[in-house]
Amino acid sequence: MQVQVCSPKTISRVAIIPTYYFARKLFDQIPQPPFRSLSTFYAKQNPPDDAFSLLRWTLASGTRPTSFTFVPVLSSALLDLRHGIQLHSLILKTGLLYAEPFSSTALLNFLARNGHFDDALKLFDEIPYKTVVTWNSLISRFSQHGFAKNAIFMFRDLLRSDIRPSECSFIGILSAFSSSENLENCSLCCFKLEFQMHGLMIKTSMDSYIVVLNALMNVYSNWSSVCVVERLFNKSTVVRLRRR
Secondary structure: OOOOOOOOHHHHHHHHHOOOOHHHHHHHOOOOOHHHHHHHHHHOOOOOOHHHHHHHHHHOOOOOOOOOOOOHHHHOOOOHHHHHHHHHHHHHHHOOOOOHHHHHHHHHHHHHHOOHHHHHHHHHOOOOOOOOOHHHHHHHHHHHOOOOHHHHHHHHHHHHHHOOOOOOHHHHHHHHHHOOOHHHHHHHHHHHHHHHHHHHHHHHOOOOOHHHEEEEEEEHOOOHHHHHHHHHHHHHHHHHHHHO
C-alpha cells in the first residue's frame, strides 16, 4: 500500500519559498499529489505555462479533476486568452462547467477580466448553478471596464433573483459610480441610483460593513456631497468602535 509522504499543507508551506524546486520535488514523490497546492503557487509566482503544464501533467497521470482543479490557473493574472480557451475546452470535457459553480465562475471572471463580455454573458446564461460570486464577477468587471449601465442592469437582475447580494455586490456596483468616465456617461441617472443604493444598503444592513461604507463615501465625495460624507464617516467611526 502506498502512503502519502507529505500533506498538502506541507507542499503549500514549502512553495512559499522563492524557489519552488523543493516543493516540486515533494510533489513528484506523492502517489496522489495535491495539485491545487502547487498550482496555486505556480499561478501566482510564475508564467502561466508552468501552471498549465502542471495541470496537463496531472490530468494525464489519471488524477480526477475536482471543483477546484482549474480555479488557481484561471485566477492567474498572467493567464492569456490562448490558455484560457484551452482551459474552457478542458472544463467542458470534464463536465465540471455545468456540474458546479466554482470552475464556471472562475472561467467567467477570466473572460470578463479580459474584456470578452459577449462570451462572458453567454457563459453566464449557461451556468445552471449561479452563486453570489458568479453575479459579483460580472458586476465588478463591468464597473472596472467603464460599463456602468451594464453593471446596474446586472445588479438589478441580482436583486430580482433568489440570491441575496453580499457586501462585494455593493462594492462592485458602487465602483461603477466612482469612475469619472461613468459619471460623465450617466451623471443624473447615477446620482439618483446612488441614493437608491444608499437606501437599499440601509434596508439590508449592508451599511454596517466598513468596506461598503468606504465605497459609498468615495462615491459621495465624487459628487462633492461633503455633508453626507461627513455623516458616513462618523457612522463608520461608530461601527469601528462597536467591533473592538
